[in-house]
Amino acid sequence: xxxxxxxxxxxxxxxxxxxxxxxxxxxxxxxxxxxxxxxxxxxxxxxxxxxxxxxxxxxxxxxxxxxxxxxxxxxxxxxxxxxxxxxxxxxxxxxxxxxxxxxxxxxxxxxxxxxxxxxxxxxxxxxxxxxxxxxxxxxxxxxxxxxxxxxxxxxxxxxxxxxxxxxxxxxxxxxxxxxxxxxxxxxxxxxxxxxxxxxxxxxxxxxxxxxxxxxxxxxxxxxxxxxxxxxxxxxxxxxxxxxxxxxxxxxxxxxxxxxxxxxxxxxxxxxxxxxxxxxxxxxxxxxxxxxxxxxxxxxxxxxxxxxxxxxxxxxxxxxxxxxxxxxxxxxxxxxxxxxxxxxxxxxxxxxxxxxxxxxxxxxxxxxxxxxxxxxxxxxxxxxxxxxxxxxxxxxxxxxxxxxxxxxxxxxxxxxxxxxxxxxxxxxxxxxxxxxxxxxxxxxxxxxxxxxxxxxxxxxxxxxxxxxxxxxxxxxxxxxxxxxxxxxxxxxxxxxxxxxxxxxxxxxx
Amino acid sequence: xxxxxxxxxxxxxxxxxxxxxxxxxxxxxxxxxxxxxxxxxxxxxxxxxxxxxxxxxxxxxxxxxxxxxxxxxxxxxxxxxxxxxxxxxxxxxxxxxxxxxxxxxxxxxxxxxxxxxxxxx
Numbered sequence: 274x275x276x277x278x279x280x281x282x283x284x285x286x287x288x289x290x291x292x293x294x295x296x297x298x299x300x301x302x303x304x305x306x307x308x309x310x311x312x313x314x315x316x317x318x319x320x321x322x323x324x325x326x327x328x329x330x331x332x333x334x335x336x337x338x339x340x341x342x343x344x345x346x347x348x349x350x351x352x353x354x355x356x357x358x359x360x361x362x363x364x365x366x367x368x369x370x371x372x373x374x375x376x377x378x379x380x381x382x383x384x385x386x387x388x389x390x391x392x393x394x395x396x397x398x399x400x401x402x403x404x405x406x407x408x409x410x411x412x413x414x415x416x417x418x419x420x421x422x423x424x425x426x427x428x429x430x431x432x433x434x435x436x437x438x439x440x441x442x443x444x445x446x447x448x449x450x451x452x453x454x455x456x457x458x459x460x461x462x463x464x465x466x467x468x469x470x471x472x473x474x475x476x477x478x479x480x481x482x483x484x485x486x487x488x489x490x491x492x493x494x495x496x497x498x499x500x501x502x503x504x505x506x507x508x509x510x511x512x513x514x515x516x517x518x519x520x521x522x523x524x525x526x527x528x529x530x531x532x533x534x535x536x537x538x539x540x541x542x543x544x545x546x547x548x549x550x551x552x553x554x555x556x557x558x559x560x561x562x563x564x565x566x567x568x569x570x571x572x573x574x575x576x577x578x579x580x581x582x583x584x585x586x587x588x589x590x591x592x593x594x595x596x597x598x599x600x601x602x603x604x605x606x607x608x609x610x611x612x613x614x615x616x617x618x619x620x621x622x623x624x625x626x627x628x629x630x631x632x633x634x635x636x637x638x639x640x641x642x643x644x645x646x647x648x649x650x651x652x653x654x655x656x657x658x659x660x661x662x663x664x665x666x667x668x669x670x671x672x673x674x675x676x677x678x679x680x681x682x683x684x685x686x687x688x689x690x691x692x693x694x695x696x697x698x699x700x701x702x703x704x705x706x707x708x709x710x711x712x713x714x715x716x717x718x719x720x721x722x723x724x725x726x727x728x729x730x731x732x733x734x735x736x737x738x739x740x741x742x743x744x745x746x747x748x749x750x751x752x753x754x755x756x757x758x759x760x761x762x763x764x765x766x767x768x769x770x771x772x773x774x775x776x777x778x779x780x781x
Numbered sequence: 782x783x784x785x786x787x788x789x790x791x792x793x794x795x796x797x798x799x800x801x802x803x804x805x806x807x808x809x810x811x812x813x814x815x816x817x818x819x820x821x822x823x824x825x826x827x828x829x830x831x832x833x834x835x836x837x838x839x840x841x842x843x844x845x846x847x848x849x850x851x852x853x854x855x856x857x858x859x860x861x862x863x864x865x866x867x868x869x870x871x872x873x874x875x876x877x878x879x880x881x882x883x884x885x886x887x888x889x890x891x892x893x894x895x896x897x898x899x900x901x902x
Contacts, residue, residue, distance in 0.1 A: 568864035579799035582889035
């Protein structure tokens with residue numbers, strides 16, 4: 274029964290009691306049957322609240338039989354803490370003639386329910402008040418549904434600041450004021466316009482991809498920039514929900530929009546902070562690597578000087594061998610390029626990054642990290658074996674940061690095997706259906722569970738001179754790439770660290 | 782005239798090749814090895830007048846190699862070339878028949894001079 278039906282029914286009763294009772298006074302039997310026929314609970318009391326009438330509806334609603342309650346105070350239908358409120362209602366009825374509202378009531382078995390109530394003052398022929406009559410109906414279900422709807426409405430309004438509806442040609446057919454306001458338009462200005470006016474050209478492909486996904490899956494959410502009427506932009510989050518007409522044919526979609534600029538800005542700020550921290554960490558790594566790097570650059574310079582003097586000597590002796598000289602010059606340019614490559618790798622490694630992701634080949638990143646650390650590995654007598662997957666492993670990534678992770682892990686592995694009898698480091702890369710996987714294993718000391726549990730925490734280190742930031746930063750980087758990094762002790766000693774990164778989409 | 786023979790132990794292929802070219806231009810003959818183990822593992826090592834040994838080798842380092850050669854009773858002079866030389870290396874080198882310890886990058890003309898010195902003394 275809906276609320277309006279309840280109200281209609283109760284007011285009918287009101288008509289019967291107020292207008293017809295005097296005419297029906299002689300027929301008490303009819304009067305009693307009439308009240309018992311009312312679906313709602315009808316309860317009458319004297320002015321002190323003692324029950325004088327308890328209808329069938331009341332028996333059903335409260336669980337008490339008439340005989341149990343006649344003469345008792347009607348406050349049995351509320352919790353003891355609510356008895357004063359109940360009396361207050363009577364006072365109001367006494368003063369104003371009636372009270373109408375909803376409140377929680379008590380069943381005989383102790384369960385509570387919400388009732389919609391009308392209490393009226395009963396008067397005798399001379400107009401003297403002689404008691405009260407209350408009509409109650411259980412509205413618990415109704416109230417719950419109403420509350421759910423209210424909550425849902427609140428949730429939608431809070432989560433999504435604007436709502437619009439578009440036809441299947443992508444034109445606005447309904448725009449809620451807040452939606453228009455977010456975009457800087459007047460309430461009706463967007464009607465008939467295409468969605469394209471609300472998205473900057475650079476973001477339209479992303480929006481279109483979301484639209485296609487909505488057509489395919491029924492709903493889609495996406496984030497892109499929004500263009501306001503004045504041309505300014507902000508970040509919006511959209512939820513698109515496909516709509517259908519009565520025949521079940523697609524006729525457009527709802528577009529729920531919220532402004533996520535503040536969140537995006539906070540994320541950008543955080544990303545910047547993380548990038549700064551990662552940069553500082555790379556610089557510190559570089560500081561530790563500098564001796565090895567000097568050696569690495571010395572090699573080609575040493576070779577170039579030797580080749581150049583060899584060529585000079587041949588020329589000075591007046592007996593140059595053309596083939597020899599050509600070969601020497603090829604060597605010189607090769608070695609100059611080699612020195613340049615080392616410098617490039619180092620500069621790339623310490624450069625600041627803009628945090629922009631591009632499609633990066635993980636194998637190439639591993640190779641570069643390996644080259645940077647080769648002098649250190651050589652000095653420690655560690656042999657590093659690369660088992661790289663035969664095909665390029667493209668992942669969306671900030672290349673510099675990804676390389677930093679690999680350098681951190683390889684450096685840790687080299688340190689772990691230093692002074693060990695077996696100094697072997699294995700690196701694998703592979704591609705699975707869902708991800709790209711990198712793994713590094715060393716033959717270092719046995720690693721305890723307590724170390725494995727904490728190894729990615731900031732300031733946790735087992736090295737006497739370590740800061741404990743390398744792995745923490747590595748984890749931050751991997752996670753910001755949507756990946757997972759995990760460490761595990763190998764049964765035969767040493768550590769295995771794996772990284773899984775999401776694949777680049779094929780269409781990128 | 783006898784062409785002096787120099788054995789080069791150097792793991793970096795380009796560096797090794799550059800020394801070979803340099804020494805040939807100065808009329809030395811050479812044999813190249815890429816590690817101490819490779820050198821020691823050869824049955825018929827050619828006679829040589831000087832050893833030119835890189836310090837940072839895979840496996841045993843240059844000093845350990847020279848120590849082994851010295852222990853085998855060889856009196857052939859050796860020159861050690863290193864990216865970084867500390868005082869203990871110099872001290873060890875001086876008792877192992879090492880005539881010079883040179884720091885990379887080595888001036889090629891100095892290298893030739895040192896080799897000639899080592900052979901003449």
